[in-house]
Amino acid sequence: EENPLDKLPGPKKLPIVGSAFEFMRMNPRDLFIKVRLFAEIYGDRYLIKILGRRILHVHNVKDVEVVLAHSRNIKKSKPYTFLESWLGTGLLLSNGAKWHKRRKILTPTFHFNILKSFSIVMKERSKGLVEKIKTLENTDVNLLPLISDYTLYIICETAMGTQLDSDKSAKTQEYKSAILSIGKLLFARLTRVWLHNEYFFKMHSLGKRFQKCLEKVHSFADDVIMERKKNWKPGQSEFTEEDSVGGKKRLAMLDLLLEAESKGEIDLEGIREEVNTFMFEGHDTTAMAIVLGLMLIADHEEVQDRIFEECQKIFPDAESTPSMSDLAEMKYLEAVIKETLRLYPSVPFIARAITEDFMLDDLLVKKGSEVSIHIYDLHRRADLFPEPEAFKPERFLSGEAMHPYAFVPFSAGPRNCIGQRFAMLEMKCVLSGICRNFKLQPRVKGARPALLADMLIRPAEPIYVKFIRR
Numbered sequence: 001e002e003n004p005l006d007k008l009p010g011p012k013k014l015p016i017v018g019s020a021f022e023f024m025r026m027n028p029r030d031l032f033i034k035v036r037l038f039a040e041i042y043g044d045r046y047l048i049k050i051l052g053r054r055i056l057h058v059h060n061v062k063d064v065e066v067v068l069a070h071s072r073n074i075k076k077s078k079p080y081t082f083l084e085s086w087l088g089t090g091l092l093l094s095n096g097a098k099w100h101k102r103r104k105i106l107t108p109t110f111h112f113n114i115l116k117s118f119s120i121v122m123k124e125r126s127k128g129l130v131e132k133i134k135t136l137e138n139t140d141v142n143l144l145p146l147i148s149d150y151t152l153y154i155i156c157e158t159a160m161g162t163q164l165d166s167d168k169s170a171k172t173q174e175y176k177s178a179i180l181s182i183g184k185l186l187f188a189r190l191t192r193v194w195l196h197n198e199y200f201f202k203m204h205s206l207g208k209r210f211q212k213c214l215e216k217v218h219s220f221a222d223d224v225i226m227e228r229k230k231n232w233k234p235g236q237s238e239f240t241e242e243d244s245v246g247g248k249k250r251l252a253m254l255d256l257l258l259e260a261e262s263k264g265e266i267d268l269e270g271i272r273e274e275v276n277t278f279m280f281e282g283h284d285t286t287a288m289a290i291v292l293g294l295m296l297i298a299d300h301e302e303v304q305d306r307i308f309e310e311c312q313k314i315f316p317d318a319e320s321t322p323s324m325s326d327l328a329e330m331k332y333l334e335a336v337i338k339e340t341l342r343l344y345p346s347v348p349f350i351a352r353a354i355t356e357d358f359m360l361d362d363l364l365v366k367k368g369s370e371v372s373i374h375i376y377d378l379h380r381r382a383d384l385f386p387e388p389e390a391f392k393p394e395r396f397l398s399g400e401a402m403h404p405y406a407f408v409p410f411s412a413g414p415r416n417c418i419g420q421r422f423a424m425l426e427m428k429c430v431l432s433g434i435c436r437n438f439k440l441q442p443r444v445k446g447a448r449p450a451l452l453a454d455m456l457i458r459p460a461e462p463i464y465v466k467f468i469r470r
């Protein structure tokens, strides 16, 4: 049957396997480079065929808008199913009626009043992080292990209502390293087409290692659920404006789920799916953005000084913690965070399985095909962002209108990131806390890490920064 996608440019295809050989046993670093090269060679739209799957790749703003704004083509594509044994069909992976129902249950978690109570935890934890950095002053600090501890504390304490204290820290480390291994194993599976089959994967040594990691992350999540469930009573999840003042009452996302369970809207397995989904999506993404943000800030002294001056204007007292309105006032820091996410979108590409024919301008995209959206490539287009490789926070302060789909680190449309405001708040708390207290110095001026294609953007080598007290 004729398919208009077959006329598009793309890497060479063999019968049956298509272009699978192009990616065979490739490492994540080379894949990242290769995909960038494809965009250069083949232009705005190209097709990759793998074992009968037609995957359309796009990175131009008009196409991105049509795909993301579509209200019915919201199903995730095949590679996402590799995550199911870990995240179940929680909010990130679910489809259809299940997704609608879960999104409705979980949306109130990100209401302003609840975010306000979450911000108290974020501020406390940011203070803790500043104290920790004081002990590491004037040494080259490997950022990711340090920052991801704190983003994990923050998601566990806000969304799950569980404090990770020091005697649990061995488990925390185990959880984080299991997540890292899961990323690597999933990638290895993606580039070995014969392991796309569930049975072969399970029997293979990679599948067995994957299973071991899953046991660790699931037991961590189960502990978190049981801890909260122990003291939970129905009705506890009612939350009023006053409750958020002074943080007297802290409502966790998990409470909303337990409330929904008491009404029969979700079962324990469903809660487990969401807890796993939010613990992963809610800590690794923000850690990556904060680390890469600190790297860029360290490299630009004038940017650090402007952040510091902005903070001083908003709260001259070094000890005071920022209120929600203080955080909202940090317009320059917000531009720095946006520029970081433009250059390094934590989720560099996303994809859809097309369930309904649709027109991409003049191109018919048929049901059964897949569309991959390259956020990383979109954000580095010179026609949208002049001098695209340069770090220029002013881009986001010029007041000039930007195409609404030119900058989409949190995706857009019906399946956008539910944690977007949470993430911005957390990044502002952490980065303002650090920049008010320290000057940052890069290990090598102007150095930029090679990147890996994983589920998230990951630097190939550790990133080091030196902190000097202001």
Ligand code: HEM
Residues within 6 Å of the ligand: 076, 091, 092, 093, 103, 159, 277, 278, 281, 282, 283, 285, 286, 289, 345, 346, 347, 350, 351, 409, 410, 411, 414, 415, 416, 417, 418, 419, 420, 422, 423
């Ligand atoms: C810098 C930080 C973050 C970035 C860049 C980011 C980015 C994204 C992107 C691009 C998507 C769409 C994924 C897709 O279409 O496959 C997404 C979805 C999602 N994000 Fe985030 N995210 C961030 C932080 C967070 C946080 C803090 C949470 C939770 C507290 C969170 C929870 C989720 C969930 C549950 C979804 C699935 C939503 C749905 O399909 O309805 N994210 N995120």
